[in-house]
Amino acid sequence: MGRKRSYTEAELLDVTKKLLLEHGYDGFHLKLLSEHLVGARSTIYQYFANKEEIVAACMKRVMRSIMSKSAEVDETDSLAALQQILYVYVEESDFHQLLGDAHKINVANSEAAARDMSYIEQGHEELKVQLGRIFAKANGEGNLRQDVPLPAQISVFFNLINTPNVLRMPLDEWSKLLFSMWMKGVAK
Amino acid sequence: MGRKRSYTEAELLDVTKKLLLEHGYDGFHLKLLSEHLVGARSTIYQYFANKEEIVAACMKRVMRSIMSKSAEVDETDSLAALQQILYVYVEESDFHQLLGDAHKINVANSEAAARDMSYIEQGHEELKVQLGRIFAKANGEGNLRQDVPLPAQISVFFNLINTPNVLRMPLDEWSKLLFSMWMKGVAK
Amino acid sequence: MGRKRSYTEAELLDVTKKLLLEHGYDGFHLKLLSEHLVGARSTIYQYFANKEEIVAACMKRVMRSIMSKSAEVDETDSLAALQQILYVYVEESDFHQLLGDAHKINVANSEAAARDMSYIEQGHEELKVQLGRIFAKANGEGNLRQDVPLPAQISVFFNLINTPNVLRMPLDEWSKLLFSMWMKGVAK
Amino acid sequence: MGRKRSYTEAELLDVTKKLLLEHGYDGFHLKLLSEHLVGARSTIYQYFANKEEIVAACMKRVMRSIMSKSAEVDETDSLAALQQILYVYVEESDFHQLLGDAHKINVANSEAAARDMSYIEQGHEELKVQLGRIFAKANGEGNLRQDVPLPAQISVFFNLINTPNVLRMPLDEWSKLLFSMWMKGVAK
DNA sequence: CATGAATGAGCATTCATTCAT
DNA sequence: AATGAATGAATGCTCATTCAT
Numbered sequence A, B, C, D: 001m002g003r004k005r006s007y008t009e010a011e012l013l014d015v016t017k018k019l020l021l022e023h024g025y026d027g028f029h030l031k032l033l034s035e036h037l038v039g040a041r042s043t044i045y046q047y048f049a050n051k052e053e054i055v056a057a058c059m060k061r062v063m064r065s066i067m068s069k070s071a072e073v074d075e076t077d078s079l080a081a082l083q084q085i086l087y088v089y090v091e092e093s094d095f096h097q098l099l100g101d102a103h104k105i106n107v108a109n110s111e112a113a114a115r116d117m118s119y120i121e122q123g124h125e126e127l128k129v130q131l132g133r134i135f136a137k138a139n140g141e142g143n144l145r146q147d148v149p150l151p152a153q154i155s156v157f158f159n160l161i162n163t164p165n166v167l168r169m170p171l172d173e174w175s176k177l178l179f180s181m182w183m184k185g186v187a188k
Numbered sequence E: 001c002a003t004g005a006a007t008g009a010g011c012a013t014t015c016a017t018t019c020a021t
Numbered sequence F: 001a002a003t004g005a006a007t008g009a010a011t012g013c014t015c016a017t018t019c020a021t
Helices: A009-023 A031-033 A040-048 A051-071 A076-092 A095-099 A111-140 A152-158 A171-183 B007-025 B032-033 B043-047 B050-071 B077-092 B094-099 B111-140 B150-160 B171-184 C009-023 C032-037 C041-046 C051-072 C078-091 C096-099 C111-140 C152-158 C173-182 D010-023 D032-037 D041-046 D051-070 D078-090 D094-099 D109-142 D148-159 D172-186
Strands: none
Touching: A009 A051, A009 A095, A009 B032, A009 D148, A031 A051, A031 D032, A040 D032, A051 A076, A051 A095, A051 A111, A051 B111, A076 A111, A076 A152, A076 A171, A076 D051, A111 A152, A111 B150, A152 B077, A152 B094, A152 B171, A171 B150, A171 B171, B007 B032, B007 B050, B032 B043, B032 B050, B043 C111, B050 B077, B050 B094, B050 B111, B050 D032, B077 B111, B077 B150, B077 B171, B150 D051, C009 C032, C009 C051, C009 C096, C032 C041, C032 C051, C032 D041, C041 D010, C051 C096, C051 C111, C078 C111, C078 C152, C078 C173, C152 C173, C152 D148, C152 D172, C173 D148, C173 D172, D010 D051, D010 D094, D032 D041, D051 D094, D078 D109, D078 D148, D078 D172, D148 D172
């Protein structure tokens, strides 16, 4: 039996996520990664076959986390559901920034990366379906404005996630505030 | 005398902008740029001394455009002014994405790039001042909710810009719709 | 662990010295260097961070060698000391040719190169001080002509070093011969 | 008839000489040259077909100048002749530094450069012959030490030329001083 | 003739990946 | 398993030279 691994795959992916957020996909290098881990650069290849696989695995992990959380949302009360979903998304707001570069991954080299990316694609679909379902329900219950097309409302809702939390409020309060602004507007 | 230039500086910067938006700062290469222009890679150096200067010039140009438009906004009616500003920003919504990487530019190599970046910095300040002024006025006139901190309202307003225009509406209508949702909310 | 290095740093610097003497600073390329070593050009970067550091390290090494030798010179008998010094310098006559280009090194890029160059500068000073001291002593003891300014005598002495050893004599004999010509002249 | 030439070939070669001395062969660029002349870089090609030809022409000119001067030396009195020759060489002491890089010129590209270089080669031979003749005469007349091989004496004589004129004396005095040291030595 | 623009070859450097220990 | 060394592909940039005006 060989030596003990000096870090876990999860740690590697955590650092990867941090660096991807800090530097973007093109600014993310294995050299950079190895500098934020304990061992040599080449050791990384014990965990993943190439750069693409690392990034893909990282993105997949984030997607899985989002999906498990959003699956737990109770959709009975549509507005309450939207608020919960907003909270989930705000909590993982890195998510979008991160996945925004998904298309840059060159999937040709790596089977594993390709699998991960297709998982992510499916996840995206499921999330969209869920959101569409809840919005449709809310709309059907007469909770939403009729003079604004539903897709526009969804788009604005979704984009709320990225609003910088300038006041550094706790995320549950912050998401409630966002939800309130989204629902009632800012006019007095 | 001398040959005719095969493309103008403006064309170069247009392509640069497009590529920066597509690939981000780190994904932007002179090879890529030259492939989207007519000539050889080295020809680019007839226009700019190095990569940093190109990016800086591109960003400066975008900033200048935004600033001249936002300077024309009539601030008499604060709410109308906000709506106009939203339109200006939505029209140039690339702007933020683009300038988000401004800090990555290594300014040490190039005098010209340094000058451009400082122009951009000042521009940022002026825009913030203008927005703060109008919001303060709107708030003073009692147009805004008091139960949400002003910075949070500004943050949401600003973030609206990035909302994807899923319905591909004309930008004037789209910005009015966004403004309406921001003011009145989406609740029925 | 890891592979065995295919050449030592000392070997690299030896080759560098040879090439610098052959081609001068501006004619010295890493491509050239790599062609005189076993591996690929990029392997050189395992040893030094950039071209400047290589050249600086090479020069520093030569300076260190000269200084340790000249520090061992016994200055009791001033004329004997000069003869010994001449021998030291003749032995390392490349030295001056090599360091003549020291000012061309762009030190801005590299901390390490800057350190090396400042070491070299100090070394130069120390050597000048030593030579001045011995000449002053020799002059004070009445060993030197009074009708020729001392700096001119020093300059000629120093310049002797570069005299091509056309007869390929052993360096100790050659330096004695030079010293004899310098002291007694060539006239019968 | 076209425009008037903005500088003469001689001016171009003067500047070339200055820059070659300052930067060495490898540090000499046409860009640098054009910056020290009035027109555009490409204008240089109206005068010479390529870089090699410029350098070769420059060296040839220097050689021609030396040769015409040294041809005027009266060889009747061998020691006086040597003193005169030393003066000629000291006056054009750049000469050696300059021609030291002659071997770097790639003669394959240019017929004209090849011709110039062969002229220089011949010149070198003639100068050596002249010096050898005078030294032989001086030796035959019993003017020189017998305990030092003649080639060594010649070598030292020749190398005197490069002695830095630290005191900035007028060149005729300086060359006399050098000659005196060479003949009589520095010992009291 | 003069020149500004265009170009390709060449070098410095970085980085993902492979190898040998 | 871990790792330091080796490597080739890619990119930024410079420069001699050619072209078109």
